[in-house]
Amino acid sequence: MDQQTKQEFVRRFGNTDGAFILTRAPGRVNLIGEHTDYNDGFVFPIAIDRYTTILAKARTDTQVRIFSTTQNELTEFSIAGPVAKDSPQWSLYAKGVAEALRQRGLVKNGIDAMVSSTVPIGGGLSSSASFEVATGLAFLTANGKTLDKIELALAAQWAEHNYASMPCGIMDQFISALGEKDHAMLLDCRDLSQRQISMEDADMRIFIANSNVKHKLVEGEYQARRNQCERAVAILRKKFPAVKALRDADLSMLKTCRMDMDPTVFRRARHVISENTRTLQFAEAMASGNWSACGKLMYASHESLRDDYGVSCPELDFLVEIADTVQGVYGARMTGGGFGGSMVAMIQSHAIKELTAVIAQKYPQRFALEATMFSTTAGDGAQVVSS
Ligand code: ADP
Ligand code: MG
Numbered sequence: 001m002d003q004q005t006k007q008e009f010v011r012r013f014g015n016t017d018g019a020f021i022l023t024r025a026p027g028r029v030n031l032i033g034e035h036t037d038y039n040d041g042f043v044f045p046i047a048i049d050r051y052t053t054i055l056a057k058a059r060t061d062t063q064v065r066i067f068s069t070t071q072n073e074l075t076e077f078s079i080a081g082p083v084a085k086d087s088p089q090w091s092l093y094a095k096g097v098a099e100a101l102r103q104r105g106l107v108k109n110g111i112d113a114m115v116s117s118t119v120p121i122g123g124g125l126s127s128s129a130s131f132e133v134a135t136g137l138a139f140l141t142a143n144g145k146t147l148d149k150i151e152l153a154l155a156a157q158w159a160e161h162n163y164a165s166m167p168c169g170i171m172d173q174f175i176s177a178l179g180e181k182d183h184a185m186l187l188d189c190r191d192l193s194q195r196q197i198s199m200e201d202a203d204m205r206i207f208i209a210n211s212n213v214k215h216k217l218v219e220g221e222y223q224a225r226r227n228q229c230e231r232a233v234a235i236l237r238k239k240f241p242a243v244k245a246l247r248d249a250d251l252s253m254l255k256t257c258r259m260d261m262d263p264t265v266f267r268r269a270r271h272v273i274s275e276n277t278r279t280l281q282f283a284e285a286m287a288s289g290n291w292s293a294c295g296k297l298m299y300a301s302h303e304s305l306r307d308d309y310g311v312s313c314p315e316l317d318f319l320v321e322i323a324d325t326v327q328g329v330y331g332a333r334m335t336g337g338g339f340g341g342s343m344v345a346m347i348q349s350h351a352i353k354e355l356t357a358v359i360a361q362k363y364p365q366r367f368a369l370e371a372t373m374f375s376t377t378a379g380d381g382a383q384v385v386s387s
Pocket of ligand 2: 126127128129
């Protein structure tokens with residue numbers, strides 16, 4: 001953290017006591033395993049080299065002051081008792097984390113803090129989870145406490161559910177807290193067990209292109225997909241009582257129920273079941289460094305999300321189509337919930353320049369929109385940088 005930011009901190013808070021605490025937590029991108037989390041399935045994210053950073057100092061009382069440079073706004077609250085769920089909206093992520101840690105008896109003293117971020121806000125790369133996790137670490141450090149990273153992730157998710165009113169899965173907080181450099185994380189959303197798989201290769205990068213579109217109806221469509229998955233499970237269960245979630249079914253079981261199912265419900269279930277299989281195959285391919293096999297699975301995932309699950313959009317389809325024309329791209333797919341958001345690709349580093357140029361040229365021609373692009377490798381999860 002540069003001297004200038006520390007000077008600004010002192011100017012803003014007038015707090016010159018004690019040591020500075022610096023924490024950071026990364027955003028993430030999911031390489032494969034989309035719409036599988038709420039079906040008890042597998043996801044496979046990496047932490048990216050973009051972070052929410054918090055510069056803080058402990059206070060001797062129970063007041064909290066947080067200034068967000070991205071929002072250009074100060075929020076103030078007390079942790080003497082249950083933390084109030086007051087506006088502004090962005091402060092709820094921090095308030096929820098403070099409350100989760102207060103309830104665990106880990107946090108008694110407040111902090112003064114400045115938060116900044118290199119994760120695009122609202123860009124589908126999980127600035128919210130990185131904000132929660134970095135905030136949690138700052139509170140813990142200021143109170144001389146540590147917490148198991150899994151517990152920290154669960155506290156952050158609790159904050160997002162109960163304070164920010166976002167009923168998210170656990171992937172974002174898990175990878176932000178537990179990511180490992182040069183590794184992707186195969187996470188089982190049923191029992192939260194995880195396996196870190198090496199993807200170290202000096203010539204391979206993860207490339208992200210944000211379509212910069214967000215189509216309407218996203219929330220309604222999301223709920224509709226969840227309902228269709230539940231419907232499929234209810235039908236499967238009549239023949240296969242052991243099926244508690246789509247994670248427990250395979251394609252042959254699904255086929256024997258085809259006649260009993262609405263064709264749309266059948267296709268939705270086929271995506272989830274095949275995506276779980278692809279995610280496990282992807283993990284194996286990655287473990288053996290077979291990037292071409294990984295890439296093929298990414299294209300297959302995109303087609304399944306587009307045709308069976310119906311959550312892509314013309315902008316994302318076009319980005320994937322363009323990626324497929326560039327030499328050195330192993331594979332590409334939409335990532336995140338869909339109807340906009342980003343494309344993720346696995347790419348040889350020498351090809352980044354060309355892919356960037358081709359997208360910059362062709363995407364605006366088709367959609368009168370620019371895509372935001374960058375490349376990354378798998379980075380470390382949250383850490384206390386200094387205290
Ligand atoms: P994503 O997680 O994909 O970036 P979300 O809508 O889940 O998008 O979270 C974005 C919200 O998180 C922002 O609107 C803001 O309320 C909060 N947030 C994230 N980063 C910061 C930050 N550095 N300062 C203040 N609020 C932030
Ligand atoms: Mg988020």
